[in-house]
Structure formats: structure tokens, C-alpha cells
Amino acid sequence: MKEGFERGLAFERECFLALVQTPESRALRHAFFGERAAGKIADVPSNKPVRKIERIGVVGAGTMGGGIAMNFLNADMSVVLLETKQDALDRGLATIRRNYNYEAQVGKGKLMQEKVEERMALIRPTLSFGDLAQANLIIEAVFEELSVKEQVFRQLDEIAKPGAILASNASMLDLNKIASFTKRPGDVISMHFFSPANVMKLLEVVRGEQTGKDVLATIMQLAKKIKKTAVVSGVCDGFIGNRMIEQYIRQALFMLEEGVLPAQIDRAIEKFGFAMGPFRMSDLAGNDIGWAIRKRRYREQPDLRYSRVADRLCEMGRFGQKTGADWYDYQPGKRDAAPSKRVDDMIVAYSAEQGISRRRIGDKEIVERLVLSLVNEGAKILEEGVATKASDIDMVYLTGYGFPLWRGGPMLYADTIGLYNVERAMRKYAKQPNGCAWQPAARVRELAASDGRFNV
Ligand SMILES: NC(=O)c1ccc[n+]([C@@H]2O[C@H](COP(=O)([O-])OP(=O)(O)OC[C@H]3O[C@@H](n4cnc5c(N)ncnc54)[C@H](O)[C@@H]3O)[C@@H](O)[C@H]2O)c1
Numbered sequence: 039m040k041e042g043f044e045r046g047l048a049f050e051r052e053c054f055l056a057l058v059q060t061p062e063s064r065a066l067r068h069a070f071f072g073e074r075a076a077g078k079i080a081d082v083p084s085n086k087p088v089r090k091i092e093r094i095g096v097v098g099a100g101t102m103g104g105g106i107a108m109n110f111l112n113a114d115m116s117v118v119l120l121e122t123k124q125d126a127l128d129r130g131l132a133t134i135r136r137n138y139n140y141e142a143q144v145g146k147g148k149l150m151q152e153k154v155e156e157r158m159a160l161i162r163p164t165l166s167f168g169d170l171a172q173a174n175l176i177i178e179a180v181f182e183e184l185s186v187k188e189q190v191f192r193q194l195d196e197i198a199k200p201g202a203i204l205a206s207n208a209s210m211l212d213l214n215k216i217a218s219f220t221k222r223p224g225d226v227i228s229m230h231f232f233s234p235a236n237v238m239k240l241l242e243v244v245r246g247e248q249t250g251k252d253v254l255a256t257i258m259q260l261a262k263k264i265k266k267t268a269v270v271s272g273v274c275d276g277f278i279g280n281r282m283i284e285q286y287i288r289q290a291l292f293m294l295e296e297g298v299l300p301a302q303i304d305r306a307i308e309k310f311g312f313a314m315g316p317f318r319m320s321d322l323a324g325n326d327i328g329w330a331i332r333k334r335r336y337r338e339q340p341d342l343r344y345s346r347v348a349d350r351l352c353e354m355g356r357f358g359q360k361t362g363a364d365w366y367d368y369q370p371g372k373r374d375a376a377p378s379k380r381v382d383d384m385i386v387a388y389s390a391e392q393g394i395s396r397r398r399i400g401d402k403e404i405v406e407r408l409v410l411s412l413v414n415e416g417a418k419i420l421e422e423g424v425a426t427k428a429s430d431i432d433m434v435y436l437t438g439y440g441f442p443l444w445r446g447g448p449m450l451y452a453d454t455i456g457l458y459n460v461e462r463a464m465r466k467y468a469k470q471p472n473g474c475a476w477q478p479a480a481r482v483r484e485l486a487a488s489d490g491r492f493n494v
Pocket residue numbers: 097098099100101102103120121122126178179180181182183186189190207208209210230231232233323
């Protein structure tokens with residue numbers, strides 16, 4: 039004030055110039071442009087004509103189906119919601135109503151009570167596939183079993199009108215196989231929502247081998263209408279997000295048997311900025327989901343090394359917050375995670391049984407192993423063309439997995455610390471007893487050698 043306006047302007051400029059060069063500023067700009075870049079697809083021109091989407095069908099009114107339907111109701115679009123049995127349908131409708139009432143109560147989304155009724159009136163509940171015949175887009179959210187998906191897609195193929203888009207919300211199943219259950223694989227795509235689907239911004243749009251370009255363009259445009267950040271992924275096990283998170287969790291489990299306890303790991307990565315550490319996240323989703331994936335890995339990739347410590351937890355019947363017990367203990371109706379002596383004792387006993395002498399692991403190593411495991415898998419995803427640009431991977435992690443926005447996502451983080459340092463850390467961890475996961479991806483090696491970056 040005392041020094042005058044001109045001096046004030048100069049001071050403001052000095053501050054601006056200092057701040058604009060910080061990694062945090064760069065990360066926020068990266069997120070801003072990354073979101074826009076995600077909508078640009080190299081082989082699909084932006085003026086590609088799209089299909090008209092007015093009527094939506096959702097198959098399955100469970101956790102995901104209900105949340106998915108809410109996205110369209112919120113955009114004033116009507117939804118035909120299909121279930122196999124009346125009680126499942128009633129349960130699904132009651133959950134949607136409860137979610138809306140909750141939003142109205144807490145003022146989230148500024149939803150007024152009268153709007154709840156308006157939204158609910160846009161749902162047409164049904165038990166008959168015939169009622170989906172007029173839908174332009176039908177999204178399937180039934181059980182994660184290929185045989186159930188097959189049954190549903192064969193039925194949809196029979197009744198859907200020509201030109202209708204058939205979308206799957208499957209998490210880990212092969213979209214090309216699902217498309218092959220129909221006589222119109224060009225109309226089949228994956229819309230992979232994240233839970234809770236009415237809240238999470240991320241939508242992975244998975245293009246199958248035969249997905250039509252206009253189908254892809256239509257879904258990308260629709261995603262904007264329902265206010266999602268859509269990122270295109272190719273077909274692979276877990277797509278972009280879950281494929282990477284599997285490696286991150288694998289490291290977390292290795293560290294448990296090597297010497298740390300869940301609370302230390304969660305605390306370290308939350309201090310780094312993640313919304314939630316791997317164990318609190320696993321408790322929220324239910325540890326049984328990871329168990330099902332691991333059992334499949336043991337069968338399909340018997341040479342892949344995995345710590346079995348999480349299996350012990352499942353064998354103890356601890357399946358997540360929903361059972362009141364998992365990596366942590368939970369009081370009924372509360373979400374506060376309290377470290378569990380039983381679990382911590384089980385982990386220490388597991389190490390002893392495996393002949394592992396537990397060692398102290400610092401927060402730096404915890405964070406490095408978790409974040410760089412994402413980077414290494416992300417690099418492989420880029421090499422394979424499953425993601426076409428590094429910023430797409432960053433957008434997946436910023437909008438779907440609670441990666442700190444101000445760090446810009448795993449690939450930008452790798453750029454920030456430098457690929458030379460990333461590779462060096464990977465080689466260091468490769469020498470440890472659980473080093474099997476640390477062979478640096480070819481893309482990491484190339485960029486380290488050429489002083490390159492993922493995000494150019
Ligand atoms: N829960 C998550 O966090 C999550 C996240 C992303 C994707 N997904 C995927 O979404 C899909 C659904 O998962 P969910 O968690 O909602 O499961 P869920 O068990 O809560 O719901 C599935 C619903 O589908 C119904 N259903 C089963 N067969 C049917 C059929 N033939 N016709 C109509 N309805 C049928 C069931 O009655 C049930 O209500 C799965 O493929 C899952 O992998 C789940």
C-alpha cells in the first residue's frame with residue numbers, strides 16, 4: 039500500500055513469475071490441457087458425424103447400474119432400467135432414491151428435494167428386454183462373468199434397433215470377446231465407469247478391434263454431456279487404470295511381507311498427496327475383488343510372483359468395510375480405519391513363515407515403489423499403444439484414482455524427477471528380493487538414455 043500502485047504491479051509480476059515455474063503450476067496446466075487433449079483421437083476427426091443418443095437403456099441395477107443411470111437422469115435424459123427380478127429392481131431404485139435424497143440433504147450438487155421426484159420420474163423400470171428396443175445406447179452393468187455378459191449381449195443383439203450402441207461396463211473382461219457375441223461388433227464399445235459412478239469424473243472409453251469410429255466419437259461427445267472426463271483405452275487386461283493399479287498393489291503387498299504395516303504405507307502415500315492409500319482403498323472396494331483377480335493370475339501366470347499375504351486376510355473372512363473388517367477394523371456405520379492387531383500380527387507371522395527377516399522401510403522407499411510401479415506399467419501401456427499419449431494416463435490417475443492433482447499424474451511426476459533418476463531407482467529395486475517387477479520398460483530406458491520425457 040505504502041509503496042504505490044506501480045511497485046504493487048511489479049511485485050505481483052515477480053510473484054507470478056516465481057509461481058509459474060513451480061512443478062505445481064506446471065502440473066495444474068498439464069491437467070487442464072490433458073483433459074482437453076484426451077478428447078482428441080488421432081484417427082477420428084473432430085467433425086466425425088455422431089449418432090443421435092436420446093434414449094438410454096441400462097442393464098443391471100446394482101452398484102454400478104444405478105450410479106450409471108443417475109448420470110443420464112442428471113442430464114435430463116430418460117433411462118430404461120432393466121433387472122432380472124422385481125426385488126433387485128426395487129432395491130436398485132431405492133438406492134438411487136437414497137443417493138438423491140442424500141445429495142438433496144447435504145446440498146451436494148445443489149439438488150432440491152422436488153428435483154429428486156423429477157429425476158426419479160425419468161426412470162422406466164422394467165424386467166423385459168423388449169423395453170430396450172427403442173434405446174440408442176444400452177449400457178450393461180451385470181455380474182463380472184463372461185457367461186453372464188454373453189447371455190446379455192446375445193439378447194441385446196436380438197432386440198436392439200439397428201444403429202444402437204451396445205456398451206459394456208466390464209472391468210477386467212475382454213471387450214473383443216464380448217463384441218463377438220453379437221452380429222454387430224462395430225456397435226460395441228466399453229464405457230468403464232468408476233465407483234460411485236454418479237460421482238467419479240473418470241470414464242474409460244475402451245475401443246475394441248472393430249468398434250466403429252462414429253461409435254467412439256458419439257460416446258466421447260456424450261461423455262461431455264454427462265460431465266465425465268473421458269479417456270480412450272485399447273483392450274488389455276484391466277485397461278489403463280486397473281492394469282496399473284495392480285502393479286501398485288503388488289508392491290504394497292511385497293512391502294508388507296518385507297517389513298511395514300498397512301497404516302505406515304497408507305500414511306506415506308497419503309502424505310505424498312494420494313486421496314487414499316492402497317489398503318484403505320482396498321477396504322473400500324472389498325478385498326474379495328483383488329482376491330478374485332489374484333486367483334486368476336495364479337492360474338494363468340503361475341510364474342508371476344505375488345505376495346500371498348492378502349490371501350490370508352481373505353481366508354480370515356475380512357472382505358472390506360462392508361464386513362466391518364479388512365486391513366483395518368471398522369466400527370458399525372463408521373468409515374474410520376483403525377489398525378487391527380490381529381491383521382498386523384498375521385502379517386508379522388506371515389513374514390516369519392516365509393523366512394523373511396523384516397526390515398525397516400522408510401516413507402521415501404514406500405512412495406518410490408508405489409509411484410514408480412505405476413510409471414513402469416504406464417510406460418508399457420504406451421509402448422503397446424493401449425494409451426496413445428502419456429497425458430491420457432495422467433488423466434486416468436488424476437480423475438479416477440486420487441493421484442494428487444498438484445503432482446500432475448504418474449507420468450508427469452516421472453518427467454519432473456527425470457527419467458534418468460526413474461530408471462536408476464528401478465534398477466536399485468530390481469536388486470531387492472522382490473525385484474522381479476522392476477525390469478525397466480523399454481520406453482523408460484529410451485527416455486532415460488535420451489534425456490527425454492513422457493509428456494513432450
Ligand atoms: N463395483 C465397482 O466398483 C465396479 C467398478 C467398475 C466396473 N464394475 C463392473 O460393473 C459390473 C457390475 O458390477 P456391480 O458392482 O454393479 O455389481 P452388482 O452385483 O452390484 O450388480 C449387478 C446387477 O446385475 C444384475 N444382473 C445380473 N444378471 C443380469 C441379467 N442377465 N440381466 C439384468 N440384470 C442382471 C444383478 O441382479 C445385479 O443387481 C461388473 O462387470 C463390474 O466388474 C464394477
